[in-house]
Amino acid sequence: MRWGTLCGVAAGALWGLVFVVPLLLPDYPAPLLAFGRYLAFGLIAMPLAWWDRTALAQLHRADWLQALRLAAIGSITFYLLLTSAIQLAGVPLPTLIASGALPVAIAVASNLRAGRAALPWGQLFPSLGLILGGIALVNHHELQALQHSSASQLQDYGLGIGLALVAMLCWTWYPIRNADWLRAHPGVSSRTWATAQGLVTLPMALVGFAISWLWLQQDGLGFTTPLGPRPWEFVCGMFAAGLVGSWLGALCWNAACQHLPTTMSGQLIVCETLSALAYGFALRQQFPPTETVAGIALLVAGVLWALHSRGTQSPQAAPAAPAVRTPQHTATHPPH
Numbered sequence: 001m002r003w004g005t006l007c008g009v010a011a012g013a014l015w016g017l018v019f020v021v022p023l024l025l026p027d028y029p030a031p032l033l034a035f036g037r038y039l040a041f042g043l044i045a046m047p048l049a050w051w052d053r054t055a056l057a058q059l060h061r062a063d064w065l066q067a068l069r070l071a072a073i074g075s076i077t078f079y080l081l082l083t084s085a086i087q088l089a090g091v092p093l094p095t096l097i098a099s100g101a102l103p104v105a106i107a108v109a110s111n112l113r114a115g116r117a118a119l120p121w122g123q124l125f126p127s128l129g130l131i132l133g134g135i136a137l138v139n140h141h142e143l144q145a146l147q148h149s150s151a152s153q154l155q156d157y158g159l160g161i162g163l164a165l166v167a168m169l170c171w172t173w174y175p176i177r178n179a180d181w182l183r184a185h186p187g188v189s190s191r192t193w194a195t196a197q198g199l200v201t202l203p204m205a206l207v208g209f210a211i212s213w214l215w216l217q218q219d220g221l222g223f224t225t226p227l228g229p230r231p232w233e234f235v236c237g238m239f240a241a242g243l244v245g246s247w248l249g250a251l252c253w254n255a256a257c258q259h260l261p262t263t264m265s266g267q268l269i270v271c272e273t274l275s276a277l278a279y280g281f282a283l284r285q286q287f288p289p290t291e292t293v294a295g296i297a298l299l300v301a302g303v304l305w306a307l308h309s310r311g312t313q314s315p316q317a318a319p320a321a322p323a324v325r326t327p328q329h330t331a332t333h334p335p336h
Contacts, residue, residue: 045198
């Protein structure tokens with residue numbers, strides 16, 4: 001239990017790094033950051049593909065197309081939206097929206113699907129109320145900090161929140177569809193499926209990165225080389241996001257899932273949100289104000305309420321958000 005808990009906390013701390021990369025590289029536009037991260041991720045998948053070559057050869061054309069859809073929406077599009085949201089609106093609120101509320105958002109989506117009941121609505125509404133209250137508190141503080149800002153800055157903030165909401169929709173759709181595919185193909189290991197998604201990500205990321213760089217050359221922003229004006233920082237950031245934030249984080253998460261019950265490992269997902277917020281405020285060199293701390297506490301309480309409600313469900317009930325998200329992490333990123 002102790003080892004599993006430590007691994008789960010470590011996974012959250014590593015995943016939180018991808019939320020601050022856009023702040024560490026503010027002069028790099030979101031498309032270059034998103035495609036750069038998954039270019040690194042796809043390169044990591046190539047040696048793993050040789051290891052899994054026999055199992056990969058058994059996948060059909062429809063399987064590869066599904067891997068392509070999942071990678072395009074759940075990986076590249078999600079991170080493109082997230083990096084844009086963070087650069088426009090900062091870390092706190094986009095993190096709470098795109099990551100913190102995700103377990104309950106998945107439960108809501110599962111409830112809306114025909115023939116599936118993740119959680120009774122009566123048990124889900126209190127969680128939603130707590131999460132929305134937490135988001136409102138953080139949003140109120142961020143708006144107060146922007147009260148003397150220009151109209152364009154307020155417009156950027158609003159656009160960032162909108163992008164964070166769309167990012168949350170992407171990650172709400174992704175784990176449900178990904179888990180559906182895994183349940184429909186019990187003979188395919190999560191390692192093989194992870195490698196397949198990494199392989200289809202590579203050409204998309206390569207093409208997207210090349211187009212983004214060519215477009216930036218026309219804007220005179222100093223991108224005379226593919227690595228931009230700060231090549232060393234950019235390479236380190238992409239390495240951290242693509243290798244540490246994805247592969248090593250998944251390794252720790254898989255270890256946590258092997259040693260902990262699903263309900264308990266699901267609660268540890270909150271560590272990702274808390275880590276991202278801690279990194280963001282560290283970069284601001286300030287302690288979170290009381291209103292923001294209260295908002296974060298409400299969000300965590302809402303997620304834990306939903307997970308506790310799921311844990312008290314009967315065995316016949318369909319899995320809620322954590323049970324859906326668990327295979328997402330083990331199947332999205334490269335395995336052990």
